[in-house]
Amino acid sequence: MAENSTKSDRVGGLIWLLLGIGLCIGSKRIGLGNFHKPGSGFMPFLSGAMMGLFGAILLFYSCETKLSRKERFEAQNVRLRANWINLFRDWKNFFFTLLALFGYALLLNVLGFPLTTFLFFFFLFRLTETEKWLMPLFLAGVMMGFSYLLFSVWLGCQFPRGVFGLG
Amino acid sequence: MVSFFENLHLGYQVAFTATNLLYCFAGVFIGTLIGVLPGIGPTGAISLLLPITYGISPVSAIIMLSGIYYGAMYGGSTTSILVNIPGEAASVVTCMDGYQMALKGRAGPALGIAAFGSFIAGTIGIIVLMFVAQPLSVVALKFGPPEFFSIMILALTISTFLAHGSMVKAIIMIALGISLSQIGLDIVTARTRFTFGITDLEDGPGLIPIVMGLFGISEVLVNIGTSKNLDIFKEKIKGLLPNLRDWANSIGAIIRGTFLGFFLGILPGGGAVVSSFVSYAVEKKISKHPDKFGTGVIEGVAGPEAANNAASSGAFIPLFTLGIPANSVMALLLGALMIHGLQPGPLLINQHPEIFWGTIMSMYLGNALLLVLNLPLIGLWVQVLKVPYRILFPLILFFCLIGTYSVNNSVFDVIVMLIFGIVGFLFKKFKYEPAPLILAFILGSMLENSLRQSLLMSEGSFSIFFTRPISASSLIIVLLLLLSAILFRKRRQVIAELEEH
Numbered sequence: 158m159a160e161n162s163t164k165s166d167r168v169g170g171l172i173w174l175l176l177g178i179g180l181c182i183g184s185k186r187i188g189l190g191n192f193h194k195p196g197s198g199f200m201p202f203l204s205g206a207m208m209g210l211f212g213a214i215l216l217f218y219s220c221e222t223k224l225s226r227k228e229r230f231e232a233q234n235v236r237l238r239a240n241w242i243n244l245f246r247d248w249k250n251f252f253f254t255l256l257a258l259f260g261y262a263l264l265l266n267v268l269g270f271p272l273t274t275f276l277f278f279f280f281l282f283r284l285t286e287t288e289k290w291l292m293p294l295f296l297a298g299v300m301m302g303f304s305y306l307l308f309s310v311w312l313g314c315q316f317p318r319g320v321f322g323l324g
Numbered sequence: 325m326v327s328f329f330e331n332l333h334l335g336y337q338v339a340f341t342a343t344n345l346l347y348c349f350a351g352v353f354i355g356t357l358i359g360v361l362p363g364i365g366p367t368g369a370i371s372l373l374l375p376i377t378y379g380i381s382p383v384s385a386i387i388m389l390s391g392i393y394y395g396a397m398y399g400g401s402t403t404s405i406l407v408n409i410p411g412e413a414a415s416v417v418t419c420m421d422g423y424q425m426a427l428k429g430r431a432g433p434a435l436g437i438a439a440f441g442s443f444i445a446g447t448i449g450i451i452v453l454m455f456v457a458q459p460l461s462v463v464a465l466k467f468g469p470p471e472f473f474s475i476m477i478l479a480l481t482i483s484t485f486l487a488h489g490s491m492v493k494a495i496i497m498i499a500l501g502i503s504l505s506q507i508g509l510d511i512v513t514a515r516t517r518f519t520f521g522i523t524d525l526e527d528g529p530g531l532i533p534i535v536m537g538l539f540g541i542s543e544v545l546v547n548i549g550t551s552k553n554l555d556i557f558k559e560k561i562k563g564l565l566p567n568l569r570d571w572a573n574s575i576g577a578i579i580r581g582t583f584l585g586f587f588l589g590i591l592p593g594g595g596a597v598v599s600s601f602v603s604y605a606v607e608k609k610i611s612k613h614p615d616k617f618g619t620g621v622i623e624g625v626a627g628p629e630a631a632n633n634a635a636s637s638g639a640f641i642p643l644f645t646l647g648i649p650a651n652s653v654m655a656l657l658l659g660a661l662m663i664h665g666l667q668p669g670p671l672l673i674n675q676h677p678e679i680f681w682g683t684i685m686s687m688y689l690g691n692a693l694l695l696v697l698n699l700p701l702i703g704l705w706v707q708v709l710k711v712p713y714r715i716l717f718p719l720i721l722f723f724c725l726i727g728t729y730s731v732n733n734s735v736f737d738v739i740v741m742l743i744f745g746i747v748g749f750l751f752k753k754f755k756y757e758p759a760p761l762i763l764a765f766i767l768g769s770m771l772e773n774s775l776r777q778s779l780l781m782s783e784g785s786f787s788i789f790f791t792r793p794i795s796a797s798s799l800i801i802v803l804l805l806l807l808s809a810i811l812f813r814k815r816r817q818v819i820a821e822l823e824e825h
Contacts, residue, residue, distance in 0.1 A: 165754050192784030197510040200772040208499035250548045262738040285714035314730045
């Protein structure tokens with residue numbers, strides 16, 4: 158576990174260091190101004206420098222935590238499996254949920270609010286109810302009706318009608 | 325004194341209108357609900373409901389959003405006691421003795437003392453808030469840009485100091501939050517910063533997409549991999565009213581928890597979570613039978629529950645008097661006030677007394693409503709706990725999507741939220757706390773403005789921050805905090821490891 162966290166801290170430290178440097182370079186291009194009259198890049202430069210500095214500190218500490226050769230060998234076996242498998246333990250649900258979310262964002266303008274909402278709920282309920290079709294269909298229909306009444310009718314939110322002109 | 329009673333009367337008139345009563349009830353009801361449900365905390369719930377408040381008056385919005393915050397503190401104890409899973413972070417400690425009491429057939433008194441303790445602490449907290457906030461705001465009127473800058477630096481430092489785990493990671497979160505707040509048009513020079521030609525970024529990334537991504541979406545992404553059916557307490561809950569012996573054992577813990585919680589609540593970054601832990605530690609330390617803590621002693625429930633409720637009142641002090649949020653929930657309330665065109669700070673109480681006094685009076689009412697919601701209606705919340713997560717999580721995601729979209733009718737905002745959802749998921753996995761990021765994001769532009777104004781005032785000299793007493797003392801505290809963090813680094817690591825296990 159210690160090995161895992163030091164490795165992720167090492168990668169994290171490096172990312173923050175690079176991002177901090179990038180911010181400082183970008184801020185300098187925008188214009189730092191001077192202490193009498195700070196420019197638009199002054200504050201981003203300070204925050205970028207802070208990020209880079211503490212990214213470097215994180216990197217330094219993670220490299221400082223060294224394990225013995227035997228501990229390293231033992232940890233290496235566990236590490237490969239644990240690192241990313243632990244991160245996405247239920248990778249199927251994780252990726253399909255993300256797919257549903259991005260799908261909703263991209264299809265909302267195309268298909269309109271009610272249809273996209275129905276598809277979103279059906280997809281997610283089907284994801285967890287792998288054996289049955291009828292229940293996810295029914296629940297998705299109920300959710301679509303409920304959300305339409307709540308957001309469009311009651312709260313008066315404006316949603317895209319999509320190519321089918323629904324909603 | 326006359327104006328004090330006039331203000332009280334004004335607050336009463338504002339809070340007791342039919343509309344505000346409804347919003348107060350809606351707030352505490354939703355607060356209890358999200359407190360009961362593990363997986364979504366008050367920050368996530370408030371960010372979900374923030375877009376809905378655009379169409380209502382600012383005072384109604386703040387009344388409802390505050391209700392969610394302190395309501396969640398009440399509701400969180402129910403899950404801790406009955407299921408041994410904290411409904412939200414501030415109720416983690418309640419699991420230790422609350423669940424043990426439930427196992428011994430004393431779920432009723434545990435729930436009862438949690439609700440009564442919360443009520444007493446909440447009410448005392450509001451009274452102290454009422455008396456302290458106005459005089460403090462008068463003092464704060466004398467603050468200039470250097471004072472505000474230093475106090476904001478102090479607030480951000482304390483939030484990193486009190487963050488769980490690595491302080492270095494918390495400081496990186498602060499830097500990231502400030503950097504994100506710099507994206508978009510610079511109002512002083514009218515120059516765009518880090519927009520990469522994307523017109524949607526000219527106003528900067530919105531608060532709501534970031535908060536919903538970091539707290540709502542990421543929470544679901546973490547939970548879908550680990551969710552399991554909750555083992556709900558099945559016995560009938562009886563005897564919700566604690567007996568005399570329970571009261572005798574608890575009243576001291578409630579009073580101590582109240583004052584401890586209130587003052588810790590004022591400090592940025594800690595608030596309810598830290599105060600509940602500290603209260604438990606204090607009760608254990610002064611107890612005649614510390615070995616019994618963790619086996620179901622009522623003081624172990626009463627103290628922390630009182631502390632987390634009092635802390636939620638204390639957290640309003642820096643928001644209303646200085647315009648500086650003490651935690652991520654207060655940062656959202658600050659955002660809500662700013663969206664309604666109000667500038668929180670020392671002038672708010674004088675220029676818009678209806679907001680401050682209306683909220684205070686609604687909190688009295690909300691606390692009484694919560695007592696009713698949490699004791700006679702306990703059966704309802706137990707039923708809510710039985711809703712399977714596979715039904716719940718699509719709903720939470722859907723509310724995040726619609727909540728974010730409806731702010732500007734923008735798919736771009738939704739994409740930003742989803743990106744921050746993934747980022748928040750990675751933050752949780754690699755132990756970066758998002759709360760300091762939100763605090764820094766909200767304070768970022770204020771920090772920049774006060775730094776610029778201070779440097780203009782001093783003609784480029786940083787000595788202005790060290791020659792004015794309040795500013796200098798704030799920065800000295802910052803220095804001491806950073807020094808102590810370096811000196812006690814090892815100790816902090818040990819505590820973080822203990823918390824993890």
